[in-house]
Structure formats: structure tokens, C-alpha cells
Amino acid sequence: MAARAARRSYEELARHLSGIGAVRREMVRGFPQDCPPASAAVLTLLHKYGEMRMGRLSELMAIDMSVTSRHVSHVEERGWLERHPDPQDGRSRLLSLTERGNRQLDTLSEATTEALETFLHDWTEEDLAQLNELLERLRESFGDSRARLPHQGHRTDHRTALKNK
Amino acid sequence: MAARAARRSYEELARHLSGIGAVRREMVRGFPQDCPPASAAVLTLLHKYGEMRMGRLSELMAIDMSVTSRHVSHVEERGWLERHPDPQDGRSRLLSLTERGNRQLDTLSEATTEALETFLHDWTEEDLAQLNELLERLRESFGDSRARLPHQGHRTDHRTALKNK
């Protein structure tokens, strides 16, 4: 990409990344009281990818495992998931959704749909699909967990990210 | 938009909005120690839109003025902006960048460019422009401050947002 021409676009993207949090907060406003966004993310990913270990979930959420551990505890306390011992590795634990978790997921899906139908009522299906595509690619470009090798972790700084290309 | 076809797209967008924070954190990693992202946002907006009042900045950042006030204090303490009395309204204060603020902004711009050049090295200018366009529109659709009437504030819930269309 032409370095000079891109600088303004970079700054614009930086500004959007900074401002997009407000969009997320607005969308999340209709979520149930005892289900903060992080819990919703745990449920969603567990539903999308199925039973998994803590470390895997941590990578998918792109946050430290210590943080993931706390989110998972919150979700478990509400009976939305269970932690089973991993028969293959005694250090590890397998996470799986419960029936109540699936019901909670339905509630969340309705809240999401209702909010987005309201706010995005004048978007075409194509524009939305395009945005999703670009966001997916953006996350991949930033070393989204699914693109990472095992054991590489998420402590990638700019230099190691460069080296790994 | 076709309601049923869109549901999956909505959930995908919700997932991205949840995950995009990791992208932001990664980009911000190269920022100077005493300049957290919120301070960077204050500086950026002040540069982009020029001298303004607290309330205006609060709308642009789409956060409560109480929060804005603290961010501004942090930035002021480092000498990056000044708060002047507003000659038109004794309750109000006008914010403006200082020379040091402009220099800090240069540092931030370099950090941003370096990070995005690294992570987005295989993006075309067109794709980046398209993403920026869609993000801009997304923020507008969610009642981004620039689209709001004065005095309406940012306590818009889904219902009032609907009514205001």
C-alpha cells in the first residue's frame, strides 16, 4: 500500500477503533442484567465452536487466560456451562454449555436481533455482509487467535508479529 | 432487510463488536506510557474538530461528560491542552490543544502508522477505505453524536432511538 496515501486512512481507522466501543455498549444495553457482555461472548463462542478447553476459549476471546477464568466462573455460577475434567490431560478442563446456557443464548440472540434491527434498519444485507467480511479480515490481520500457532500465545508485539509473517 | 436472512449476520456482527476490542488493544500497545487510549482520543478529536466545549467533546466521544471530564483532566495535567473560560457562557469551558499537545499527537500518529503498517501490510488502500466507510456508517446508525440533535444527550435507548428516526 502506498505509505503516504495510507496515513490518513490509518488515522481514521484508529479513530473508529476508539469509537466503536460506544456501538458495542449501545447494542449490549438490552442484555439481561446478570449477563455482562463477556459472559455473552463465552456463551456465544462455546455454542459456535463446541466443547473446548480454557486455553482455546482464551485464544478465541483474545484475552489472557486469567481473565477468561473469571468470566467462565461467572458463567458457571449461573449454571450456563459446566467444567469437566479433561480425560486426556489432568491439568486441563473441558467447558460445555448446559441446557440453561442454551436458553440464555436464545435470550441473547433475541436481544441482539432486536437492537440491530432497530439500529440497522436501513442497511442492506449486502452492506452488512461486507462489513462482517472486513471485520473478520481485520481481526485476522491483527493476529486473531484462530490464525495463531499453538503455544505462541497472545503476547505478540509488533516486532514478533512482523517476524512471524 | 429480510428479517430471517439477517439474523445470522446480526449475530456475526455482534461477535465482531465483542472481539474488536482486542484489535484496539493491540494497536494501542505502542502508545506512550502516560498516554492511555482515552487521552489519545481527546487529543485526536481536538485536533480534528478544533477548539470546543466539554459537552461537545463528550458527544464526540460518545461517553458521559463525567468520564470526559476525567480524561480531560489527565490530558491537561500533562500540558497537552488548556481549559479556557468560555466568554459566551460562564458555566462552560473551552478546550484547546497546546504546542506540546500537538507534538504528542505527532508521536501518536507515528505509533498508529507503524502498528497499522505492520498489521495491515497486505491490505489495499481500497479495502481500508471501504472498512472506514462502513465503520463510519455503523457509528452513525447507532446514533453517533454527530448525528444527534443538541441537548438530546446520549441516554438514548432503543425505543427513543426508534422514535427519533
Add this chain to the structure above:
DNA sequence: TATTGTTATACTCTATAACTATA
């Protein structure tokens, strides 16, 4: 020794409510 996961601690960001000063 290295890895998986948990807990303790600290920091950033946000909202609500109570408050001051001015319109």
C-alpha cells in the same frame, strides 16, 4: 522443567448520583 489453569492485585474505562456555579 514446562504447561494448564486459578487467584491476587492494579489499572483503564464507564455510568449514576450528588454537587457547584452559572443561565
Add this chain to the structure above:
DNA sequence: TATAGTTATAGAGTATAACAATA
């Protein structure tokens, strides 16, 4: 009375470091 801004308090999210248990 209403509005602009500040401060106090509480809650959500994250990272680092120290730790326990297992590989």
C-alpha cells in the same frame, strides 16, 4: 428551574505476577 461541568463511588474488563497441580 435548567444546564455545564466536576467529583465520588461502583462496576466491568483487562494484564501481570505468583501460585497449584499435572505433564
